[in-house]
Amino acid sequence: MIGGVSFNEVFLDDVVVPDSARIGGVGDGWRVALTTLANERNSMGDSAFGGAGILSTDRLVELTRHAGASDDPVVRRAFGELMMQLRVARYTQQVMGARAKAGDSPGPEVALNKIALSGNMARLGEYVAEVLGPRVAADTGAWGTYAWTSVILGAPGYRLGGGTDEVLKNMIAQRVLGLPRAQ
């Protein structure tokens, strides 16, 4: 959707693969695939809070100032709300990590972190658009404006990658809450 190559389709046509390249046992591919998905999910949850990435406080402060919006009380509160969501996600990840280390095994509830991430990417897009206004609609060439549209365009992918939010909620309903399987 955003033209990046990291999200792609791979065509295989009679490709020869030696048995030494097989991962896991014959017939065990689904379990292997689920494990890689779970790891993708956890690393998505892990990588995206704080640090120097697009969710860093400094970047968002600079965006807001650069857009000339940092004195607007409505924007300041929207900023505070976004910051709350980002910090809560980071704190929760750290608390879950601490509980895991203390022997309270991290159950399937860690998938909540990925749901939080996809929600936060969507919230980030909304905030960016509110702050930049028309500057997200077309590229004037001005630094630090239209480039933020990559957040808006990237957000839908986060809700899908590593298991859709809906599939994760089904899994959590059954495996964490113990609710009966949908019929």
Added chain:
Amino acid sequence: MVAQSALADSAEQKELRDSVRRLLRDKAPLSAVRDGADSGADSGAGFDRALWRHLAQLGLTALAVPEKYDGLGQTALETGVVFEEMGRALYYGPYLATVGLAVPALLLSGDESACAELLPAIGAGESIATVAVAEADGLFDTATTATAAVRDGAGWRLSGTKQFVLDGVAADLLLVTARDGENVSLFAVRGDADGLTRTAVESLDLARSVARVDLDNTPARLIGVAGSAPALVEQVLDRVLLALAAEQAGGAEACLAMCVEYAKTRQQFGRPIGSFQAVAHKLVDMLHQAEFSRASARYAAAAEAEGDAEFPIAVRVAAAYCGEAFRKVTVETVQAHGGTGFTWEHDTHLYYRRAWSAQHLFAGRQEHYAAIADRVGL
């Protein structure tokens, strides 16, 4: 950086949690809150004094009191555990007022002689205490304080009206903000002082006692330095918001447990309603909010306990998140229970009332958002 070891319950904290949970389950059933409201007997001082003595015997009133004032010298992590359990049980009593408000107010005042005189009795459970800051506008700050302080020999006399005072009727000790010209200061007023009138007012939260306090030339003692209340009140606000966040997290967990139980047993169209995705996903959203509430309250408590620079931000993050999450969880708890969830007899409305009240009692989420923006340096 908050230490990882502070973010998960230690063996001692688990033990504390279990004992508080057991005690409240046995001695503080939700039916008592409803029965009290039914009988109309709630004078504001109608909490269970035998249970309060029990809490004191367990050391809960002394947890946050330093050892030099005969307390247990525990941190915000331990009181956080207790507040979470009290929030789960909707405990009806002056614990938030005494331990969440008055103890930090005295400690943060830096007034060692007041601490030495007042904290031992609080820790022993013999003195119920509260803090009275808000007036008619409900704001927990000192900018609009109108209650007047006038010097009287070595002491002071206060006149004015305080509102939204938690457990104001039951309190043996009231810490009151009052103004002397430009100076707003904190004063200690005894519950039996002359010219003090406490009136219980109707509370949206049936498990919380709220009073109006009228002072008419009431004798008072200055706490700390004259004019120090503005900065002190801001710090006390952060401490009570920390306690409240833990309560809110516990309440959200209790609501989730009720809903999961109901969704597994309640049959509709020949199957349990929890098998419908519309219900299951709603409950997962509630789990999400409860888990993230618990974690953020814990993180903020750990930051406080360690004196970490993140605390001023973390506490407002937790306050804003837990307040809104708990409110939403209680809204959906009523919905998940269907018509039965909208009856007086069900526990759902007790949590619903608590959540709306708690989200607005000291500061609302818009104020938290503004504070977060200020504190991260926007």
